[in-house]
Amino acid sequence: MSPDALPKLGKGVKLRNDRDGSVMLLVPEGALVLNRSAAAALALVDGRRSLENIIEAVVELFDVTPERAASDLHELFERLEQRGFVIDDRS
Amino acid sequence: MTVRRPLSLLCELTYRCNLQCPYCYNPLALRDYRDELATEDWRSVLEQAAALGVVQTQFSGGEPTLRRDLATLIGAASRFGLYTNLISQGTFLDDALLDELIASGLDHIQISIQAPEAELADRIAGAAVHARKLDALQRVLERDVALTLNCVLHRHNHDAIADVIALAERLGVRRLELANTQFYGWAYRNLAALMPTRAQVECGEAVVAAARERLRGRMEIVYVLPDYFGEFPKPCMNGWGGQFITVTPNGDVLPCPAAAAIKTLRFENVRNSALDAIWNDSDSFGRYRGTGWMPEPCRSCERREIDWGGCRCQAYLLTGNAGATDPACSLSPDHPTLVQRRENAHSTELVFRRA
Numbered sequence: 129m130s131p132d133a134l135p136k137l138g139k140g141v142k143l144r145n146d147r148d149g150s151v152m153l154l155v156p157e158g159a160l161v162l163n164r165s166a167a168a169a170l171a172l173v174d175g176r177r178s179l180e181n182i183i184e185a186v187v188e189l190f191d192v193t194p195e196r197a198a199s200d201l202h203e204l205f206e207r208l209e210q211r212g213f214v215i216d217d218r219s
Numbered sequence: 220m221t222v223r224r225p226l227s228l229l230c231e232l233t234y235r236c237n238l239q240c241p242y243c244y245n246p247l248a249l250r251d252y253r254d255e256l257a258t259e260d261w262r263s264v265l266e267q268a269a270a271l272g273v274v275q276t277q278f279s280g281g282e283p284t285l286r287r288d289l290a291t292l293i294g295a296a297s298r299f300g301l302y303t304n305l306i307s308q309g310t311f312l313d314d315a316l317l318d319e320l321i322a323s324g325l326d327h328i329q330i331s332i333q334a335p336e337a338e339l340a341d342r343i344a345g346a347a348v349h350a351r352k353l354d355a356l357q358r359v360l361e362r363d364v365a366l367t368l369n370c371v372l373h374r375h376n377h378d379a380i381a382d383v384i385a386l387a388e389r390l391g392v393r394r395l396e397l398a399n400t401q402f403y404g405w406a407y408r409n410l411a412a413l414m415p416t417r418a419q420v421e422c423g424e425a426v427v428a429a430a431r432e433r434l435r436g437r438m439e440i441v442y443v444l445p446d447y448f449g450e451f452p453k454p455c456m457n458g459w460g461g462q463f464i465t466v467t468p469n470g471d472v473l474p475c476p477a478a479a480a481i482k483t484l485r486f487e488n489v490r491n492s493a494l495d496a497i498w499n500d501s502d503s504f505g506r507y508r509g510t511g512w513m514p515e516p517c518r519s520c521e522r523r524e525i526d527w528g529g530c531r532c533q534a535y536l537l538t539g540n541a542g543a544t545d546p547a548c549s550l551s552p553d554h555p556t557l558v559q560r561r562e563n564a565h566s567t568e569l570v571f572r573r574a
Contacts, residue, residue, distance in 0.1 A: 138393075140327040140365020142302060144274065152274065154302040156327040156365045156394060159226065159274055210436045212393045 129179055129205045134217040136175030141213045143170055155213055165190055165197060166204050175217035179205060222460070222499050222508070224272030228301075229465040229476060230261065232289070234281040238308055239345030239571035240333065242371050242413055243405040245281065246479050249574045252468040258288040260489060262295045264466055267494035269299035273464070279306035281468065284316065290323040297324025304329065309355035310348045317358055327365040329396070330356055334370070335382035343375060345571045356390055369396040372423065372445075373413040374564075380423045384430045387438060397427060398443035403477035405572045407536055414564035420448050447561045451522060452529025452545035459531055460508035464498065472497045474504050477532035481541045507531050512542060516550045 129135065137143075142154045151167035153160040162170065165186050172182045179202075187197045208214040234245050234252045246252075256264070265276065276296050283289055284307055296303050305320065309330040320328075332352050334340035340349035359366045368390070370376070370383045380397060387395045399420075402410050415423075427442050434440070446453060456463040456475050465473040470489040473479060478486070484506065487497045498504055506512065510523050517528045528534075529545020537546045537560070538553045546553040 138365070139363060142326065144300070144302075146274070147272070154274060154326075156329075156367055157275065157277070157304055159302075211439055 129202070129209045129214070129216060131178065131180035131183075133179045133205075134175055134177070135173045135179055135182070135205060135209075135214045136217045137170075137173060138212045138215050143167075153208075153213065155211075165192065165201065169201055169204070170214075173214065223462070225268070225464050225498055226273060226462045227275040227277070227464070228265070228268040228273045229277045229279060229463065230264070230283075230292070231279055231281065231465065231467050231476070232261070232283045232286045232292070233468050235285050235574075236280060236282040236308070236572070237285075237310060237346065238282070238348065239573060240343060240371075241405055241409045241569045241571050242343075242373055242400045243572045244401055244403040244477060245572070246404050247408060249572075255286075255468045256466075256470045256489070258291055260470060261288075261292050264470075264489050264494060265292065265296045265299055265301065267489075268464065269296075269301055271495055271498060274300075274302060275304065276301045277304045277306055282308055282311070284311040290316075290319045293320055293325050294323035302326050307331075308344075308348075309352045312355040312358065314358060317362060317364075321362055321364050325364055327367065328359050329367040329369050330359065331369040331371065332383070332386075334376045335379050335386045339376060339379070353390075356392075360391060365394070366392060367394040367396055367441075368392045369398060371398050371400055372415065373400045374415045374419065375413070377415040377419040377423055380426045381430075384426070384434075384440070388434070392438065394439045394441070396441040396443065397423075398441075399445035401443075401446065401477075403480065403532060403536070405570070407480075408570055410560060411564040411566035412569045414447065414561055415445060417448065420445055446530075446533065446547045447557060449547060450549045452526050452533075452547040454526045455530035455533075455545075456527075458508070458527035459506075460498070460504040461527070464494070472501075472503075474507075475530070475532055477530075478503075480532055481535045483535070483541055507542065514542065514544060516548075516552075517544050520550070 140156050144152045151162045169186045183198050183201045187194045234249045293303050303325050304327045306329045333343040337349040341347045368387050400406050431440050459474045465476045471486045484503045486503050487501050517523050531541045534543040534545050535541040544551040546557040
C-alpha cells in the first residue's frame, strides 16, 4: 500500500475495544488482536487520511523509533490489504 | 485449571431446511428439535454470551432465514456488541430480507453452493435452487456487507474445484471457503458415498495452491482439510470448552456442533441453566477441556496443545469412546478403523436429508 493511499476498512471489518483493554479487529468469522500502535493506526483509518499521515500521527503518539514504527505499520497495512481487511479508497 | 472466556457463539436457530443435502452435519433425529427456542430465549442467550466475553456470533441452522425473527435477533446481537455472521444457503435472500438484515446490523453473510453448475448443484441439494443462489450472491455483492462463498466438497464435486474458483472469480467474490465434508450427522450416514478418493484430494490441493498464488491480494481461499486423509487431526473447536459454544434449536448447549451424537454426555439447556454456569461449571464442558483428560498417545505428545486430541465427536463415532484419541491421528491405536472406513467407501447410494 503506497504512502499516499487513503485506507479504509473493508466490508465487514470492525474495530472493537475489548473489556480487558485490548483492541481487536473483527473480521468475517475471526478476530485479530492488535498491538497498541496498530490499534492507534486503525482508529485513524477513515478513507480520507493518507497512510503516510496516519503513520506520522502514530509515530508521534508513542515513544518509538520512527523508522522502525513506520516499517512495522507499512507491513501491517500491506498484510491487511492482501486479505481485503483494509482497502485503498482511491481505487 | 483456569477456564478462559468463550469467544464464539453458534446459534443454530432451526434445523428446518428446504434443501436435502446429504453432506449436512445436522443430526439424523431432526424431529427431536422441533420445540424451538422463542425470540426472547435467543435474546437472552445473546445477552448472556456477550457478558461472558463472546465477540463473534454465527446464525446458522438448518436454514436460519426460515426464522421470522432473524432480523430481530441480529439486531439484538449487534446491540450487545457482537459481530454477526449469517450462514445461509441463500434461497430466501431476496431484496427485502437482505435490506432488513443489513439494516439490523448484519456484518457478514456466508452463502453455500453445492457445485459450480446447476445440474450437479441441484442434484446434490435435492431441489432446483442453483439459479436462485446465484441471484442471491449478486444481491449480496451489491450491498454493504461482507460475503463468503462456501462450497462443501465430496466425491461428487471434488473434481470441480477449479470451476468453483472460476465462478467465484467471475462473480467478484473476495473470500471463498472450500470445505471438505466433515463426517457428522447426515454426512456420517453418507460417508461411504461421499468420501473423496486420494487422487481427488491430492489434485484438489494442487488446484487450490495454484489458485491462491494466482489470486493473492484479490481473493482469500479458505481450504478446510479432509479429516480422513491427514497425518494429524484438526484442532477441533481449538479445544473442547476452549472458545466455542453451540446452542441447538431447542436450547441444548454443546461444546461442538456435532456433540449431540455423544450419548455418554448429558448436555445442559438454556431453558434451565445460565450460560455462565454451563460454560464454567458443567460436566459436559469440563469433561474434555484442556489436557488432563487425555489418554496416550495424546498425553505425552508434543502436539497436545496444538490439536487438543482432535475431535471428541469423531472419536465417539468411530470408537464409541469420546475420550479416545481422534482416530484421524496417525498415532491413534484406532487409526486403522478410520483407514478402513476411508478405503471401503464405495457406496453409490446417497441418503438425502429429511425430517
